[in-house]
Amino acid sequence: MAEALSSDKITQELTKVTGWSLANDAKSISKKFQFKDFREAFSFMTACALWAEKADHHPDWSNVYNRVDVTLSTHDAGGVTEKDIAFAAYMDEITA
């Protein structure tokens, strides 16, 4: 099972992705995405859903029209793991 990363390690890992913030309790990372419209927002969500099913690692997220707010955490590990960093990197990649 993936192990929760220390705050220092997460901060270091977050330099490799773009616009992700560590929560005050260091247990999750989050980012707010904005798209042209709902179609683009939901297309992004669909790509992420396929990634999530394959990795068996799912996001906490909300959507209002063209905005998608994402929070990533590994509940089993009680914090942020390499899985969350990998998911964040994937989301950045497909929205680059």
Next chain:
Amino acid sequence: MAEALSSDKITQELTKVTGWSLANDAKSISKKFQFKDFREAFSFMTACALWAEKADHHPDWSNVYNRVDVTLSTHDAGGVTEKDIAFAAYMDEITA
């Protein structure tokens, strides 16, 4: 454009759907859906997304694994309209 319904009218309309609640400010309705797993939850969201694009009427929603919390409101009308009731009825229908 659709007109915002009165609280009384919304309450009457909500008798035709299942498990939807009117917000205290009477400007939105909401329901919490629970599914077997993420796959079922996201399949539901995908069906709703197609409905939303066709109707040009979009939900405010959040998802965590097998749960989807939905809030419906017609922002242009500043409240709940027949469009929201129709969307609620659709969501009930596909989860019945």
